[in-house]
Amino acid sequence: MLMETDDDTLALAAAGGDATAFATLIERQYDRLYRLCFRLTGSQAEAEDLTQDICAALPAKLRSYRGEARFTTWAYRLCVNAAHDRRRRAATHARAADGWGDWEQNRRAANAETDAALDWLTQAMRALPEPLRDTLALVLDDVTHSDAADILGISEGTVSWRISEAKKHLAALRQQEETS
Secondary structure, eight states: GGGGSHHHHHHHHHHOOHHHHHHHHHHHHHHHHHHHHHHHSSSSSHHHHOOOOOOOHHHHHTTTOSSSOOHHHHHHHHHHHHHHHHHHHHHHHHHHHHOOOOOHHHHHHHHHHHHHHOOOHHHHHHTHHHHHHHHHHHHHTTTHHHHHHHHTTTTTTHHHHHHHHHHHHHHHHHHHHHHH
């Protein structure tokens, strides 16, 4: 019965405390949430942590879900917000860690090696400004421009413009790499 129920109905049931509906919803959506988190962070380990954090917080967050937006749109918004929060915390930690000598240099070197192992698109996406990266991550996850607009709280035209700008940035980066 639950396998035939749509995600929005499951989310409303889970918001009301239905543990079986919640389990089914997580089973259906976990991989999609992880893919988006990976695109938003560019790191497998960070994406896994972020997805787990989102899933752990989801029961409490679902209490505010009213079905006004599709569940996937609502859940993607949670991912984008959680990624923004994580970036802000990481930037704060990075500023606090500046000047910690050899330990900090070794940590940054290890991070650089990890980054070098990522595929070209993921690495290139990290160079994009946050609004372009977030928008591109959603569209690459097969989110429509309309849904991306809802998730990001912007117009559909702005989504299209951001995708166009992201493509220009990526093309310029590719050109620069080829001529270097």
